[in-house]
Amino acid sequence: MNYEQQIKKFAAEKNAVILAHNYQPPEIQDMADICGDSLELAQLAKETKESTLVLCGVYFMAETAKILSPEKTVLIPRPDAGCPLADQLTPEIVRRAKIEHPGLPFVVYVNSNATTKAECDITCTSANATTIAASLPQNKILFGPDSNLANWVQRQLPDKIIIPIPANGGCPTHHNFTVRDVEIARREYPNARIICHPECNAEVQQACDLVGSTGYMVRHCGSAGEWVILTEKGIVHPLEKRYPDTMFHVIDAAICPNMKLIELSDLYVTLRDGVHPVLVANHIATKARVVIERMIDVSK
Numbered sequence: 150m151n152y153e154q155q156i157k158k159f160a161a162e163k164n165a166v167i168l169a170h171n172y173q174p175p176e177i178q179d180m181a182d183i184c185g186d187s188l189e190l191a192q193l194a195k196e197t198k199e200s201t202l203v204l205c206g207v208y209f210m211a212e213t214a215k216i217l218s219p220e221k222t223v224l225i226p227r228p229d230a231g232c233p234l235a236d237q238l239t240p241e242i243v244r245r246a247k248i249e250h251p252g253l254p255f256v257v258y259v260n261s262n263a264t265t266k267a268e269c270d271i272t273c274t275s276a277n278a279t280t281i282a283a284s285l286p287q288n289k290i291l292f293g294p295d296s297n298l299a300n301w302v303q304r305q306l307p308d309k310i311i312i313p314i315p316a317n318g319g320c321p322t323h324h325n326f327t328v329r330d331v332e333i334a335r336r337e338y339p340n341a342r343i344i345c346h347p348e349c350n351a352e353v354q355q356a357c358d359l360v361g362s363t364g365y366m367v368r369h370c371g372s373a374g375e376w377v378i379l380t381e382k383g384i385v386h387p388l389e390k391r392y393p394d395t396m397f398h399v400i401d402a403a404i405c406p407n408m409k410l411i412e413l414s415d416l417y418v419t420l421r422d423g424v425h426p427v428l429v430a431n432h433i434a435t436k437a438r439v440v441i442e443r444m445i446d447v448s449k
């Protein structure tokens with residue numbers, strides 16, 4: 150039996166469901182029962198009936214799944230798949246910001262560690278950041294760690310004041326996109342529509358035709374005949390599968406190294422041996438769960 154067949158066999162024997170993020174390598178996405186964006190993965194973690202959940206993504210995604218489903222075994226094939234953006238907001242930074250801005254709610258991007266989430270008020274993903282911020286009664290909101298997403302929410306909600314914490318937090322992969330990339334794409338593909346992820350900087354967002362999460366891209370980028378997609382290039386796989394008649398262009402260098410760590414052999418070993426369980430200390434998980442569930446309730 151090859152890896153694919155053995156992975157299917159072990160998943161069935163162990164009552165496991167495989168979830169994968171839209172940025173995962175094509176062969177991993179193809180082995181997954183369901184692929185999705187950060188919000189969809191968080192919602193699925195709660196809804197799936199299987200007793201074991203294998204999360205193919207980066208660590209905070211598996212941690213979120215474990216927090217939402219403490220009774221399930223959550224495995225991550227590469228526990229070293231971190232997120233440099235998540236590490237930019239520590240619990241200490243959140244506590245300090247709350248002292249400096251007493252009474253303000255802290256909206257924490259799901260790209261954060263559990264210990265940080267536990268200090269905040271509500272999570273958001275790139276798919277629902279504006280909805281979450283709009284749902285809060287306060288006019289001033291602390292928001293982190295992604296300052297580009299914070300600024301995007303600010304432009305959607307001009308009546309609120311969104312304070313990015315830290316001031317310049319950002320994803321190294323999305324940070325590399327420039328307005329020049331958009332200009333070159335417009336010249337090379339004059340008939341294409343151009344969409345970027347809200348983790349791109351404000352100038353890039355404003356130069357594009359649309360801004361959206363990976364889930365938004367998968368749902369909405371089939372209509373026109375040609376698209377330029379400014380986000381991690383793994384997104385092209387679900388897009389090409391779903392819209393075989395549409396042409397997609399991505400930037401080859403747009404790679405998140407952490408999202409590319411999981412190989413079929415890792416997934417196979419994880420399922421065969423039940424290795425790399427995600428564990429979250431009870432006192433952290435209890436606090437972080439409330440913060441994540443608030444987001445899920447608002448997003449229903």
Ligand code: 13P
Pocket residue numbers: 171185186187188260274275276320348361362363364
């Ligand atoms: P999405 O919520 O759009 O899937 O984004 C996840 C992410 O980590 C972007 O860098």
